Amino acid sequence: MKNLIQLLDFFLPRFCQCCKSKLESDQLIACETCLSKIKPATDERLKFEFEKKFRDAKVISGFDSRYLFEKEGELQNLIHALKYEGKFRIGLFLGRKLGEKIEARICDWKPDFIIPVPLHHLKKAERGFNQSYYLAKGMSRFLNIPVAQKYLKRIRFTETQTNLTLDERADNMLGAFKVKKREMVKGKNILIVDDVITTGATVSECAKVLLENGASKVFAASAAVAD
Ligand SMILES: [Zn+2]
Numbered sequence: 001m002k003n004l005i006q007l008l009d010f011f012l013p014r015f016c017q018c019c020k021s022k023l024e025s026d027q028l029i030a031c032e033t034c035l036s037k038i039k040p041a042t043d044e045r046l047k048f049e050f051e052k053k054f055r056d057a058k059v060i061s062g063f064d065s066r067y068l069f070e071k072e073g074e075l076q077n078l079i080h081a082l083k084y085e086g087k088f089r090i091g092l093f094l095g096r097k098l099g100e101k102i103e104a105r106i107c108d109w110k111p112d113f114i115i116p117v118p119l120h121h122l123k124k125a126e127r128g129f130n131q132s133y134y135l136a137k138g139m140s141r142f143l144n145i146p147v148a149q150k151y152l153k154r155i156r157f158t159e160t161q162t163n164l165t166l167d168e169r170a171d172n173m174l175g176a177f178k179v180k181k182r183e184m185v186k187g188k189n190i191l192i193v194d195d196v197i198t199t200g201a202t203v204s205e206c207a208k209v210l211l212e213n214g215a216s217k218v219f220a221a222s223a224a225v226a227d
Pocket of ligand 1: 016017018019020021030031032033034035
């Protein structure tokens with residue numbers, strides 16, 4: 001297998017998504033130098049972010065992220081290429097990285113399945129795919145926990161949240177999601193996955209709806225956490 005990759009790399013060289021240098025046969029997506037520039041989300045920072053984003057709503061039982069999101073940074077480049085250029089392999093790669101990070105928490109959380117934050121069907125049609133699905137898939141392969149894409153649906157189209165305040169974002173999300181198969185979420189521990197968690201309003205609204213429909217506990221994870 002390794003020889004085959006080396007052979008393929010010889011004829012079809014692969015390049016780092018960030019700096020465009022040629023990748024070695026054992027490197028995926030980005031080179032070591034670029035990956036090392038992405039800041040990890042430390043336990044201390046995650047604790048702080050949990051308090052800020054999730055403590056008041058009390059719907060998220062636990063939260064983890066692999067990286068810190070920085071504007072113009074390598075990670076933004078990767079997530080952008082996943083979302084807007086359809087580079088699914090980046091989603092699988094980041095999902096695996098996230099899976100490696102939260103493996104230690106799985107004994108505690110005991111998630112029955114992973115739900116990627118759903119996109120509205122119009123948005124999905126426009127983009128062609130849900131980027132969070134590939135993150136969930138990458139995690140799923142590593143952690144051996146199934147992805148349940150169809151249990152939760154986004155029923156309201158929400159405009160971009162970038163220019164909204166915290167409270168406005170929470171209001172903007174109200175009624176955005178609906179559980180499709182109530183019997184499937186009842187009594188379950190569910191892990192919600194998003195690409196970047198900023199205010200936490202989106203995953204909190206997902207969690208609220210899942211809990212209202214009988215889910216036991218809801219956890220949240222993201223490739224990156226932002227201020
Ligand atoms: Zn690079």
